[in-house]
Amino acid sequence: MADESNQTDRSNQESERDEDDFYALDPSAVARIIYAVDIGDRERLIAEMEPLHPADIADLLEQSNAFDRRRIIELYGPEFDGDILSELDESIREEVIGLLHPEVLAEAVRELDSDDVVDLVEDLEDHQQEAILEVLEDSDRVAVRQSLTYPEYSAGRLMQREVVMAPEHWNVGEAIDFLRNQDDLPEQFYHIILVDPRLHPVGNVTLGKLMGSRREVMLSSLVEEMFHIIPVTRDEGEVAYAFNQYHLISAPVVDENDRLVGVITIDDAMAVLDEEHEEDIMRLAGVGESGINDKVFETTKARFPWLAVNLVTAILASLVIAQFEVIIAQFVALAVLMPIVASMGGNAGTQSLTVAVRAIATKDLTGSNVWRVIRREVLVGLVNGLIFAVVMGIVGMLWFGGPALGYVIAAAMVINLVMAGLAGTVIPVLLEKAGVDPALASGAFVTTVTDVVGFFAFLGLAAVVLL
Amino acid sequence: MADESNQTDRSNQESERDEDDFYALDPSAVARIIYAVDIGDRERLIAEMEPLHPADIADLLEQSNAFDRRRIIELYGPEFDGDILSELDESIREEVIGLLHPEVLAEAVRELDSDDVVDLVEDLEDHQQEAILEVLEDSDRVAVRQSLTYPEYSAGRLMQREVVMAPEHWNVGEAIDFLRNQDDLPEQFYHIILVDPRLHPVGNVTLGKLMGSRREVMLSSLVEEMFHIIPVTRDEGEVAYAFNQYHLISAPVVDENDRLVGVITIDDAMAVLDEEHEEDIMRLAGVGESGINDKVFETTKARFPWLAVNLVTAILASLVIAQFEVIIAQFVALAVLMPIVASMGGNAGTQSLTVAVRAIATKDLTGSNVWRVIRREVLVGLVNGLIFAVVMGIVGMLWFGGPALGYVIAAAMVINLVMAGLAGTVIPVLLEKAGVDPALASGAFVTTVTDVVGFFAFLGLAAVVLL
Structure with a gap:
């Protein structure tokens, strides 16, 4: 439970700060980190970075100059987390990957889910892409390569391949027993997708309904009213629109034969919505694809x-x-x-x-x-x-x-x-x-x-x- | 299961349409609806509207002229759903509320969750606000009035008051038994929030982890690494930023004494993110708050x-x-x-x-x-x-x-x-x-x-x- 108390401490500290700046990096924390790097104190650097979310560490690296960035990464060394890479802006991602020790990079990438690896490698140049694919386990590498065969910005690139599904004729008890016996359930899932014998998705059951129902209740009687199926080639912008319009939490993705191949969750859709907006604003102003971190x-x-x-x-x-x-x-x-x-x-x-x-x-x-x-x-x-x-x-x-x-x-x-x-x-x-x-x-x-x-x-x- | 097959049919129809237009209203469907209104055929209108999501019906009303809008609403009558009101653009919401028969309005509003009612009434003029509050059940009215005491655009307005929580010392079995015996679990929930005896939130457990663990496992050993607490007065834009930055799915909201008072889920945060972006774009172009439906x-x-x-x-x-x-x-x-x-x-x-x-x-x-x-x-x-x-x-x-x-x-x-x-x-x-x-x-x-x-x-x- 150490982690929450950290988080709570942090929000208490935050409440003393300027009303608009809760989630901006604390300048004094940044100063302490740079000081730790200046004196080359690895223990201190790790301690200072500990309360930061990977997204905050990515922001820190983005907002540092190239000199500090290199020094932070070198001193931080093997602590470097794969999630930091996922959170990094594309403009400096290649630079950071180049700075990482090959073993640190391998370790960082192996921690990531396959959809995050896809997101990470899809914009890299070929030699960096190959270097990362090589360090993956065989099954992950196959999954990533297959995702990369889908068009860029398609549902296929966005989806997770780990899907929790159940036959449509199961009841609640069968589903619960099945879940209990699964060893590797996905980190985050909110629905069980019901499928027919040909693996066509036919309905969603929320985990909340599953938990609140008696064992003999049929899953098919618990399906959500709103159920939306996404073809694997659909543009990610359209996917984000559908999540926003229909208040979806997760949606099954099907291949050209309508067979279930993955699932997209609202957090991925939210990230896409954010990117699409960013793109619209930048295009309206005639700024193309550039951002604040570009050279x-x-x-x-x-x-x-x-x-x-x-x-x-x-x-x-x-x-x-x-x-x-x-x-x-x-x-x-x-x-x-x-x-x-x-x-x-x-x-x-x-x-x-x-x-x-x-x-x-x-x-x-x-x-x-x-x-x-x-x-x-x-x-x-x-x-x-x-x-x-x-x-x-x-x-x-x-x-x-x-x-x-x-x-x-x-x-x-x-x-x-x-x-x-x-x-x-x-x-x-x-x-x-x-x-x-x-x-x-x-x-x-x-x-x-x-x-x-x-x-x-x-x-x-x-x-x-x-x- | 009728509903999914409808949805599936619809996506099949959609796949024949223009690549960019899956989620835009189908012009031929709109034409059929207007035809049903023209000939005053209520059965046909209801049948044509049936496959539409409330968000789509709201779009239809927004895109119709005032004359057709009135005719659609009058013919549709008691079928009018509360969710349609929630989805409507503010610019025509008052007009539509004015068009609804008082009994239809009362019925529509009673269906909604309290946070949706708050969202609905906060921008209405006083007499319309009172008219809606009057038709609510007493407990709902109290909840809505209390939410309205929080500042506009604050976490307090955004949160749901229905929270699923458990004492931090419970194990998985106790939590599951508790959930099974609850009659009115919220429609959508993804986490159980652990609280200490003073009702301070101390951690989140996902339903997935709960289902996948043995009964004797302590809830406190299953808490999510990322746990973020939101003060009830925090600006909703900051809340949306936190969800996007830290990939939150839901987050507990606390009052000034750090006691749990509600929960915000990612779908609400996504809607706020969308509004904030819209506002930024409009402000950058000097268009103020106006939209496409304004007069x-x-x-x-x-x-x-x-x-x-x-x-x-x-x-x-x-x-x-x-x-x-x-x-x-x-x-x-x-x-x-x-x-x-x-x-x-x-x-x-x-x-x-x-x-x-x-x-x-x-x-x-x-x-x-x-x-x-x-x-x-x-x-x-x-x-x-x-x-x-x-x-x-x-x-x-x-x-x-x-x-x-x-x-x-x-x-x-x-x-x-x-x-x-x-x-x-x-x-x-x-x-x-x-x-x-x-x-x-x-x-x-x-x-x-x-x-x-x-x-x-x-x-x-x-x-x-x-x-």
């Missing part, structure tokens, strides 16, 4: 393409402006005001597209409501456009004297905010139809529209009204 | 403040431009090129701030690595700035003849992309320190910096070089 070169490389796309759209907008050089030279106030129209359009467009992209991801934007949503966004653009038109019309008049410039910027504002609502909804929907991830590409397209329309409407109207 | 008026109101802030920052940028009217009048090319520098800076700043905001949310950006991250972002800005400086320098030269304009835009590009990296990291970090949600406010500040710096650097350098 300068990787980060530059990941962000460059989005900036390059933006440069092209910015040049496009400049070409529009260039058509109006004559009138700008005459009325420099146009140059002063024109970025306002484009900027407001860009912001309104980003608002619309973000709502649309999220609604597509959560399957809330479908054929049956797309026209209503488009109409709503256009109306919102119109109303906000009219309000800001009045504001900017007055600003324009006061700033530059005379009403003409006020009318022009007001009209351009309305036009651009309506276009922003329209483009911000239609573009993600069309991209999705075309099979392109709307989170990835909508931003560039929508901004191009609002920049081009904004500059063209403002300068074009100015040319008509002022000349 | 035009609410949506306009939610988005207006962000556009107003953007207008102020855009006017600030215009004031910078206004300082250079004289030189713009002389060299109109400056007006053509200046939006490019600002736009590139805005994009690079958004990239940096998104990475920083996410890293703060996941507690990966802390005091121990903040300087390294800032240095990294500035370097990335410098490298990308240099590359785009060369590109734009050449474009500027070719487009407008003569090298001077090329030098100016190149230098301004480098300056602005470095500033973007710096502001994109420092601003979220400072906002977080000041207790402001960085997702909410970073965008406006960072864009202001990149606009102002972009225009000032470009036009200022131009004034020096060209005049």
